[in-house]
Amino acid sequence: MLKYIARRLLVMIPTLFAISLASFFIIQLPPGDFLTTYAAGMGAQDNIIAREQLAVLEERYGLDEPFHVQYWRWISNIVCCGDFGQSFEWNQPVSSLIWDRLTLTMLLAVVSTLFTWLVAFLIGTYSAVRQYSLGDYFWTFIGFIGLATPNFLLALVLMYISFRYFGQSVGGLFSPEYQNAPWSLGKAWDLFQHLWIPVVIIATAGAASTIRIMRANLLDELHRPYTTTARAKGMQEWRLIAKYPLRLALNPFISTVGWTIPTLVSGEIIVSVVLDLPTTGPLLLRALSSQDMYLAGSFLMMLGVLTLIGTLLSDILLAWLDPRIQYEKAGRR
Amino acid sequence: MVAESVQTSASPELDHDSLLSVRALQTHFPLDQGLVKAVDGASFDIRQGTTLCVVGESGCGKSVTARSILQIVDRPGRVVGGEILFRRQRRGAGKGPDGEIVDLAALDPKGAQMRRIRGGDIAMIFQEPMTSLSPVHTIGNQIVEAIQLHENVSNREAKERAVEVLHKVGVPRAKQRFDSYPFELSGGLRQRAMIAMALSCNPALLIADEPTTALDVTTQAQILELMRELQDDYGMAIMFITHDLGVVAEMADDVVVMYLGMTVERGDVVSIFHDPQHPYTRALLRSIPTMGMGTRTRLNTIKGMVPDPYDRPHGCPFHNRCGEYMPGTCDQIVPPPIDLDEHRQVRCLLHGGAPSSGVRNEVNT
Numbered sequence: 001m002l003k004y005i006a007r008r009l010l011v012m013i014p015t016l017f018a019i020s021l022a023s024f025f026i027i028q029l030p031p032g033d034f035l036t037t038y039a040a041g042m043g044a045q046d047n048i049i050a051r052e053q054l055a056v057l058e059e060r061y062g063l064d065e066p067f068h069v070q071y072w073r074w075i076s077n078i079v080c081c082g083d084f085g086q087s088f089e090w091n092q093p094v095s096s097l098i099w100d101r102l103t104l105t106m107l108l109a110v111v112s113t114l115f116t117w118l119v120a121f122l123i124g125t126y127s128a129v130r131q132y133s134l135g136d137y138f139w140t141f142i143g144f145i146g147l148a149t150p151n152f153l154l155a156l157v158l159m160y161i162s163f164r165y166f167g168q169s170v171g172g173l174f175s176p177e178y179q180n181a182p183w184s185l186g187k188a189w190d191l192f193q194h195l196w197i198p199v200v201i202i203a204t205a206g207a208a209s210t211i212r213i214m215r216a217n218l219l220d221e222l223h224r225p226y227t228t229t230a231r232a233k234g235m236q237e238w239r240l241i242a243k244y245p246l247r248l249a250l251n252p253f254i255s256t257v258g259w260t261i262p263t264l265v266s267g268e269i270i271v272s273v274v275l276d277l278p279t280t281g282p283l284l285l286r287a288l289s290s291q292d293m294y295l296a297g298s299f300l301m302m303l304g305v306l307t308l309i310g311t312l313l314s315d316i317l318l319a320w321l322d323p324r325i326q327y328e329k330a331g332r333r
Numbered sequence: 334m335v336a337e338s339v340q341t342s343a344s345p346e347l348d349h350d351s352l353l354s355v356r357a358l359q360t361h362f363p364l365d366q367g368l369v370k371a372v373d374g375a376s377f378d379i380r381q382g383t384t385l386c387v388v389g390e391s392g393c394g395k396s397v398t399a400r401s402i403l404q405i406v407d408r409p410g411r412v413v414g415g416e417i418l419f420r421r422q423r424r425g426a427g428k429g430p431d432g433e434i435v436d437l438a439a440l441d442p443k444g445a446q447m448r449r450i451r452g453g454d455i456a457m458i459f460q461e462p463m464t465s466l467s468p469v470h471t472i473g474n475q476i477v478e479a480i481q482l483h484e485n486v487s488n489r490e491a492k493e494r495a496v497e498v499l500h501k502v503g504v505p506r507a508k509q510r511f512d513s514y515p516f517e518l519s520g521g522l523r524q525r526a527m528i529a530m531a532l533s534c535n536p537a538l539l540i541a542d543e544p545t546t547a548l549d550v551t552t553q554a555q556i557l558e559l560m561r562e563l564q565d566d567y568g569m570a571i572m573f574i575t576h577d578l579g580v581v582a583e584m585a586d587d588v589v590v591m592y593l594g595m596t597v598e599r600g601d602v603v604s605i606f607h608d609p610q611h612p613y614t615r616a617l618l619r620s621i622p623t624m625g626m627g628t629r630t631r632l633n634t635i636k637g638m639v640p641d642p643y644d645r646p647h648g649c650p651f652h653n654r655c656g657e658y659m660p661g662t663c664d665q666i667v668p669p670p671i672d673l674d675e676h677r678q679v680r681c682l683l684h685g686g687a688p689s690s691g692v693r694n695e696v697n698t
Contacts, residue, residue: 226465228405228459229459229466230467232451234452235448248469323469324514
């Protein structure tokens, strides 16, 4: 098993290289670069002083150099000194910009994934075991409403409720007094109070589809012969369902852990914008639209790394859950 | 409806040597497309310590009958009529004629009493030993679970017993195999593990639902041999479901022939093979290939197919495929069970049961 993990980690290196190359290439695909966008924003085309200033900037950032030179400069700095480069727009090192946001994003992602799964497992199991019952229809109905409601709408509604009835500040993950305060117990509690809104929003959308998947998986497994065998042994129905079909119905979930994290990191941009969350989504969106290429590239790299780690984690979990999966070559047994 | 009145007038008592008596059993599946009468008038007895073979083509309700006995019919199927009388021994007592008589059909399928009987008094093994064992639990885990569901023993004792029973069913290196997953075993070993699990609680009746169908011929013979040996050792009765008449000849003491959910003929194995009374039984026996029949001879088959379950023939279910069909009679009347002698019963209008004068007792074979 350790050998397998080591091998997987080694394989990740070329994969990461390919990801970095692809993301750097895609960022540069749109015509122009950060400076043209910047200049257009200032209306500075005709301004001689500004044009000279732009030329200086262009040289400093190496924007006139060919693609491979720019790429090399970027990637070699990351590999040798963990320096992700400078954000043009914020005029700050990229690393100082993204770590805080990545941490909060991961927190949000993990909490909402757990919440989604908790809800989806309970309801999905209920819906499958009591298929076509009143409760099944009810939860299916609720689930589809959750799926059909646009997230930003839900965000606005929940924001109103939390402001109107709980007296919380609108949007963000922190109250104004804690915004720039150092970490303390009070700040953590404040975060917790704000966190539930985005968690509920992200979870309703995720849970709706997860409930359906869980229900379908479990319905498949409930009619497998081994379930009948267990029943023929005289097992209690709920114990039997928990031990056999539920266990096997979990596999498809575990294999999707890998994609869940990057989807949450990049996918909840609209919710984050509406709620003004200090997460990665809005920052990435801005970086892409202003062609702030080192910032955007670093984000895409991080997403790539997260996906790879997530996939590795889900593979390890799956091997632990399902003994049929063998990572060593079969001949070696 | 003739059938039911005959059955309910029978004594609710069991014959002294009977372990299980199924009487006019009906198991129906109300589906969107219509009502499927998977079992509709199955009646037979299983005697203590003997083997009863249930034969018939696919879709004749053999498996559903077996599952009805344990009340594990898949939804939306339900036992809707008839009795399943079972003589239940006290645990630890010998397999004698005494013991309370329980009507399994009247028990709550989810109730505690039914659960105690499942696996404890009546165990079942299935056709496909790969899919019938959980793929993600070791066979040891699954056998220990079966033991601990019915007997209050420590983990260690349960494990010892599991290894012992694995050894008994001929699993080599039983101690190591205890920790094997089903996918690590061959088909034959898997079926042995399945049998070990079923026997772990020393049941009075073992229901085997085509246990050898998925195995190759050599393994098949070994498993049959094993089951006969175990029957001698444990003294349990076996209900053996198969469509292989060769297996029937080898295993059975008694035979039940089913067609479209109805038992059309029952009797001891010798008289079924040598003196079949129902046209369907005769047709089944004719379709066995015999040695030296010559390569140019075509195999005898029964004409037609098992009818669509949504569209059962009116009257006798077999009349549209029967060579001795009597128009106006067989398509009108559901044949009642007719006792030929103590253990012999047939449901065919050729043997009586038709109200008109056209009853023929002579049957030309």
